[in-house]
Amino acid sequence: MGLTSKSTGLSLLKNKYDIVKEDRDMIVIALAGNPNTGKSTLFNTLTGLNQHTGNWPGKTVSNAKGTFKYKDKKFLLVDLPGTYSLLANSVEEEIARDFICFGNPDITIVITDATCLERNLNLVLQVMEITDKVIVCVNLIDEAKRKGISIDIEKLENRLGVPVIPTVARDNKGIDELLEIIYQMINGNIKTNPYRLKYSDEIESIIKEIEPILIETLGTKYNTRWLALRLIDGDKAIFNSIDNILKKYSI
Ligand SMILES: Nc1nc2c(ncn2[C@@H]2O[C@H](COP(=O)(O)OP(=O)(O)OP(=O)(O)O)[C@@H](O)[C@H]2O)c(=O)[nH]1
Numbered sequence: 001m002g003l004t005s006k007s008t009g010l011s012l013l014k015n016k017y018d019i020v021k022e023d024r025d026m027i028v029i030a031l032a033g034n035p036n037t038g039k040s041t042l043f044n045t046l047t048g049l050n051q052h053t054g055n056w057p058g059k060t061v062s063n064a065k066g067t068f069k070y071k072d073k074k075f076l077l078v079d080l081p082g083t084y085s086l087l088a089n090s091v092e093e094e095i096a097r098d099f100i101c102f103g104n105p106d107i108t109i110v111i112t113d114a115t116c117l118e119r120n121l122n123l124v125l126q127v128m129e130i131t132d133k134v135i136v137c138v139n140l141i142d143e144a145k146r147k148g149i150s151i152d153i154e155k156l157e158n159r160l161g162v163p164v165i166p167t168v169a170r171d172n173k174g175i176d177e178l179l180e181i182i183y184q185m186i187n188g189n190i191k192t193n194p195y196r197l198k199y200s201d202e203i204e205s206i207i208k209e210i211e212p213i214l215i216e217t218l219g220t221k222y223n224t225r226w227l228a229l230r231l232i233d234g235d236k237a238i239f240n241s242i243d244n245i246l247k248k249y250s251i
């Protein structure tokens with residue numbers, strides 16, 4: 001018997017990421033970001049768990065999971081390993097990007113470091129190519145202030161086309177605002193319009209050729225435009241990821 005797309009999604013979460021939703025309505029949130037930006041600190045604040053934190057990069061190497069409630073909703077939060085990009089140059093990058101693409105989280109929060117925002121925006125743009133359900137946290141606002149850096153949150157939000165929340169995760173600042181934005185997004189009260197890179201006509205026309213084939217094979221559950229771009233890149237890791245999805249979950 002063929003699997004329904006809903007059950008396929010659930011078995012993917014279970015088998016590949018060891019994620020079990022307590023109930024079907026549970027909302028999955030991925031926490032992405034460069035190393036050392038405060039992902040685990042935010043994860044611990046929201047879930048009450050004790051994921052290892054510290055001031056050296058690369059502490060979280062696999063994805064930790066925890067749950068929390070807000071108003072009438074239950075959330076499952078996945079703390080992804082810190083990565084500078086999603087080009088799958090390392091195991092961490094592969095875990096993070098496969099989860100964002102194939103794990104189909106309801107929301108992806110990208111935590112950025114206010115003291116070096118420009119570098120962090122690289123990952124934000126890459127995540128926004130995969131999904132439009134993105135919230136950006138500009139964390140370490142206290143450190144930025146100390147260094148005389150001020151961030152125009154409203155302008156950033158307008159340019160990125162997704163909600164941007166300033167936070168000091170270590171001191172619980174901005175967490176209430178973040179929770180409310182998550183809630184409003186889940187309820188469909190916030191529509192995002194993520195900034196997307198424009199490619200040359202040549203690349204766009206190749207995407208037009210590849211994408212229908214991907215849709216035929218994988219359906220519309222995954223971001224086939226992004227997958228097409230990776231194939232154009234000649235990205236071998238994405239071949240393996242697609243292969244695994246096809247083999248294991250008989251899509
Ligand atoms: N000053 C300040 N420090 C923070 C803030 N948020 C987190 N930290 C500190 O920054 C360090 C790194 O935080 P983590 O939560 O471990 O960072 P991470 O993103 O999970 O790191 P990786 O798992 O290595 O990617 C810790 O020492 C935190 O206490 C903040 O808003 N302000």
Ligand SMILES: [Mg+2]
Binds near residue numbers: 039059060
């Ligand atoms: Mg961490």
